[in-house]
Amino acid sequence: MSTKITVTVNGAKHIDKVEPRLLLVYYLRDVLKLTGTHVGCDTSSCGACTILVDGKATKSCTMLAVQADKCKITTIEGMATNGELHPLQEGFNQCHGLQCGFCTPGMIMTAADLLKNNKKPSEEQIRAALEGNFCRCTGYHNIVKAVQYAADKMSAPRARKTKKEAAL
Amino acid sequence: MSTNKGNGMATASGLIGKSVKRVEDKRFTTGHGQFTEDIVLPGQTYAAFVRSQYAHAKILSVDVSAAKAMPGVVAIYTGADVAGVNGVPCGWQVNFKNGNAMREPKHPLLVADKARHAGDAIAIVIAESKEEAVDAAQAVNVEYEELPCVVDAFKATQSGAPLVHDDVPNNMCFDWALGNPIEEVNEAMSKASHVTTLEFVNQRLVPNAIEPRSYNSSYDAINDKYTLYTSTQAPHLIRLLMSAFVLGLPEHKVHVIGPDVGGGFGSKCFHYTEEALLTWCTKKIGRPVKWTAERTESFLLDAHGRDHITKAEMGFDNDGKIVALRAKTYVNLGAYLSTFASCVPTYLHGTLLQGLYTTPKINIDVTAAFTHTTPVDAYRGAGRPEASYLLERLVDLTAHEMNMDPAELRFKNFIPPFDGVNQPGYQTQVALQYDSGNYEAVLKKGLEILDYEDFRKAQKEAANNGKLLGVGFSTYIEACGIAPSAVAGALGARAGLFEVGHVRVQPTGKVSVYTGSHSHGQGHETTFAQVVADKLGISMDDVEIVHGDSESVAFGMGTYGSRSIAVGGTAIVKSIEKIIEKGKKIAAHLLEASADDVDFANGKFTVKGTDKSVPFGNVALTAYVPHHYPKDLEPGLDFSSFYDPANFTFPFGCHIAVVELWMMSVMLSTR
The missing domain is CATH 3.10.20.30 (Beta-grasp domain)
Structure with a gap:
């Protein structure tokens, strides 16, 4: 069936x-x-x-x-558009937000939902939003920084929003 | 920026030590990593296991008839089918104190007679889809007779304990001791003015890498060749153990690939039964077989860590100087010997009991027992954190008991600074010789960061304000860069512990590096490229790092024991040295000079004292287009090196934890 x-x-x-x-x-x-x-x-x-x-x-x-x-x-x-990485994808690279990379897609997707609803989340809000995502390499500190990086980039006044980001 | 190290090697770009962005991130952040579970082969089948529900049970019967009739089932095998196949071996032999070899009961691919821990594999079901395999596995009917079990290492060795293996009396795999003769330690301890005693359990841990173990094995009948994709930390090691010791296959007919691996922490460096069983099955059915652990299986089967029951005593003189250390540990190995299980609580544990202290007399005594539990092996630090905990807890406890400052007590007992050059290495009482160290410096730095004096004042004030402030110290040393093969061999290792680094300069000057190290999060593609680019004075973009493939490099011992850069990185550097040496000969020919007069720096070969030079890329091209070329020199620029370290590396450090507790009282009363 x-x-x-x-x-x-x-x-x-x-x-x-x-x-x-x-x-x-x-x-x-x-x-x-x-x-x-x-x-x-x-x-x-x-x-x-x-x-x-x-x-x-x-x-x-x-x-x-x-x-x-x-x-x-x-x-x-x-998440990437025409080869241009989403600010979160960029942030994870810039802030060493990953090690083995297995948890990374889930982290990025959860963070994308957070940033859609909260443009400038505090560290506590980021940690709370990611509480359902595990990183067994235990790189949480830099994951939080990566999300902050993306938030800053996306809320920068002159940031060019891709169609994809706007649609998420 | 360039720095010539004076040995003809150049750190042209200054890349070593520089913070660079990881080159492997793009595939992981875009969802294009390739983990074993992502790989689907033509004709793919899927496996599921029937596993024991009991820690210890006799298997009376296994009825697969209903399961065989289920939709999509391709094959089902039970313990009887693999009775003639060897079990998975242990890679390290430890001898009993009396010289007898440790007891090594067979770890079969599927059990036929008895299940010895919860999750022990009884049957494998192979089907067209994962779901059909799981459905059919549930339809296999196993009749058990549950037997009494023992899960505690100490209890397992006592008379009357249920036996895990009928031919292993008292469940004892081995007993073992290291250090000074126990009589000398006892005598020193008897003269101590204070003895601190600690009995503790270093509890069992589940490693839980986030990527579940996954294997995909296939067989090419035309070429009689096997390919195993495996979520491993050590592809060559798996190939050697599986082909030579378990399945009896010619090693060159087995290709093992460890693609992207989602963390390991030790638990993925061992050879697991499923790897060999899937490889055995794929030839039987003539189709690729894949299995990925469910999380429950990860808990039940990925080798656990730690599980020590210890009584330790540390003796001090009136001044707080340590005079002796004595430890007795019961070690839980689980139901079977995993690949490095015997080495972890012995040579990776006992050898670290000198710690950072001048303790003159040390004896560690270990009894290793089988129990009806998941096998235990190396996990994050493997034996060494257990040693640090033992020492540091004893020292902190002593400070409390002798009413001394825990930092002062450490300063009093630290091995004085030695650089290993002007002062010799420090010979410990437990076999190792530390290379160099300055232990006072790290604690001093830690106290400075904490502002220790200020903290002690704050602690007193806090007490007056309904708060408690506590501080805990841990100053540690670790033996890393595993390991000098001869030393490991003398201690029981059944393999070498060198690493291989192969550097291939392409005709266009681009560089491919093949390493036996394996990255499962360490970032080798970045770090090794950084080293190579630095040494050759080229861009990191011109360097590619290939790892995780048994056919790309001569051999490899894999990644664990903090060995990648120290051993694997050095093997690569050795190959680069050979490339530069040969490059000088080629450059000398092009520049019409003597090779002895050619220097290499900043990516250029230069005749000393002149401005005559030729870039690295031209030399690379000449090596492959050798029209104007030194006589008697082979074309090509391609070298492979084995590096066997002369000693371990000995990183050390200091951790300080401060805990604040708000005092609240809750009254409980019963009526």
């Missing part, structure tokens, strides 16, 4: 028949081959699978693909 779903992922529309039990993260990874979204714990604890569903940070290992029917999804692969 399979169910037809229509999903827009990173701006591209996909129509697929999926098993009702298929988790959204496996739909993205195995069906759409978007392997930037990772499975770290399969219990919605670690946040490595975080994506944006209709703009909201969501752990895709705890959502069924069929629940994403008619949703707009952004994954880490959709």
